[in-house]
Amino acid sequence: MSISFQTGDRLPPLEHTGTPFQLFRYSAVTWNPHRIHFDESYARAEGHDGVVLHSHLRAALALRCVTEGLGHGWHVAKVAYRLRRPVYAPADLTYTARVTAAENDSLTLELIEQHPSGEVGFEGTAWVNKTTGATT
Template structure:
């Protein structure tokens, strides 16, 4: 932890609670085709009127800040919709999605986002500020999904600091090996209009945020696990939640794991011989 903790006025930041942002999008065959190719799905991509994979909504109605309004990390400058948390590192900590219907190619989508909560906690690495955002996604006027997104802000990493070694995760009943390289991370960043440099700028990730390499997106891992759950359950889950536990990097050999749990499946990603990186739960109802 650094010696100087940024001034953090939690009462001021909580003034953002209740703020809303609305955006619209049109789901085209081009997005369906590119998402299908990036995720390496079998068969043909969805055509006009056909159902799309779950969590493709992470690619829809994303904020499009002008270049002049991007911060040094590639994220939009703070203080607009999201509160101006004065901690330098921002990560998607996790979320939960309830599915009320299907997204289809050709749908007109409307996203309504609301700041639901801002809280301050203190961990071993210093202060942690959590911002909870609630999203409602409508397609052609009908509610398709509700989502809770947790964003965490924390202090900058200390170069050379040794983190406590986490406990390796046991293998699941079901297991599928995967690899992820820079090209895939770049494609997913482009599809989600995510300019966070830790996912595509290796020198920034290593020299500024002190990571050993490019970081695999949390939402990308969630999408892998959600689709794996649909395959194992024989149908798309009705509810899906996920939480980031430790970073996964471009050069890691890792696997998707799953095992049966009450009401559905427990799932996680884990490096070979390493800890869980992303944990998730998929529910049949």
């Protein structure tokens, strides 16, 4: 079964606004008690410009761009990323994914988190495979 994506193809961007309330909730569901993610006064005392978006939340948003963009029938096999700068809530972010390799039923995608200023705050790579026997 051949794939319908080619090198250079871009998935639809995912726009997201990270809010302090979302960070509080994400901290709760991930059992992350670090106060920089939900206590603004504490985060500022620690040298931050506000409450800090979780690195794992940012990775999940980038992967959401991939899973929503590819649709059913694909699964993420591996992901690697690095943060280039912290992000403070509230923050308007755009996640993009671009196909950098397409072979058989596998894709490699470049992941980017872009800020309204044009700065890149997060970059990574996702490797995805077509699910065997998948229906779309």
